[in-house]
Amino acid sequence: MNFTKKAVLAATTTIAGSAFATFAMADSYVIGITQNNVGVDSYQTTYERAFIAAAEANDDVEVVVLDAGGDVARQIAQMEDLIQQEVDAIIIWPTNGEAVIPAVRKAHQAGIPVIVTNSNIAEQGFDFVASFSGPDNITQGSRSAEIMCDKFKDMGIEDEARVVQISGQPGYTTAIERQQGFDERLPEVCPNVTLVETQPGDWNREKSQQVMEAFLVKYDDIDGVYAGDDNMGVGALNAARAAGREGIIFVGATNFSVGYEAMEAGEYWGSIYQSPVDDAEAALKTALDVLNGEDVPFLNYFDTPKITQDNMDEFTKPVF
Incomplete structure (x- = not known):
């Protein structure tokens, strides 16, 4: 295709993207x-x-x-x-x-x-x-691991802390890379921290809350939660609140407004700042x-x- 050709088609679409309208434009x-x-x-x-x-x-x-x-x-x-x-x-x-x-x-x-x-x-x-x-999603996951490790060191639990992870949608590159970055970096900076289990939250807050509810039933000792974004992280936080499990360190990989608000409230420790x-x-x-x-x-x-x-x-x- 000649990239400098005059464009002859444009479209007006809904979110569903089904309505196309054709008209001429010059030099666009x-x-x-x-x-x-x-x-x-x-x-x-x-x-x-x-x-x-x-x-x-x-x-x-x-x-x-x-x-x-x-x-x-x-x-x-x-x-x-x-x-x-x-x-x-x-x-x-x-x-x-x-x-x-x-x-x-x-x-x-x-x-x-x-x-x-x-x-x-x-x-x-x-x-x-x-x-x-x-x-750079791998870097984001890596930075989230560093945030969590630094906090564990401040708390003096870097040699005993146990972490669960709520990943994004399976097969989705961002989910894969953020998990990869976290999984690779955490043992480098905090070699004695144990990553107990990872389950997908599918970028969904309600599902992530359910995943965290299952983690809380399964594990008596959880010190940290890493979520692929704050939407899922706040879902996990809601589950911990409901279960009365205090003191867990929550870290995300994309800061949402709900995560920011939870940070202001002192309930959510950190994330990665990414502007849509x-x-x-x-x-x-x-x-x-x-x-x-x-x-x-x-x-x-x-x-x-x-x-x-x-x-x-x-x-x-x-x-x-």
Whole structure:
């Protein structure tokens, strides 16, 4: 595809992404995006709003905004639709890092550059991707392990502490990488801390509360909980509150407003600060840079620093 050709198609979509409208534009790009599951948490909802706002602020771009609703088959069909529409670039927030590879390859073969956002696809698909825009999830997991270890050392329990982990959705690259970062880093910084068990919370607060309830029944001694994001972490916190289990250290890997509030209340120790607005704006900018022939790194990370009760006054409360 000639990336400098005049875009002839644009679309107006609902979140479901079913309504397409065609009209002519001059000297602009049409960029399609298929998201993971906007309804699953407030991070993705905020991301979508920020992405649309960034596109509306740029006169040189029209966007086709689609949402897979967490359904891999639906996302693959949306990729097919975007390819048929001959958009200039596609941004994909993968529902599953391996299952979407054939669709990404098909876009690549059609000459449409693909930018992966937020959660990368599996490595065997890297040859078909122009760039990944998002956080370094392994680093996030590693930093969460450091936050937890530092707290255990302050408490003097680094040689005996026991930790349970609530991971994200199985098969989802972000979940895999955040768990990997935590699992690898924790024994490096706190070799005597025991990671007792890991169970998925599927990015869902209610499910994570149920997982934590089961942990609390199964284990009399839990000193720390690591959750793949604060949405799940607060679900675990709610279970501990209801069970009267005090003194557990809760650490997440993406700071939500509910996590920030729990930190203010002294019930939740720390997390990783990640802005969905930065995430969305970075994805759109990466796509435009690729289309404009800029030198874009394959792994185009934005920074996600540690946030704890000790330094949270340096950060504004998340809007999601």
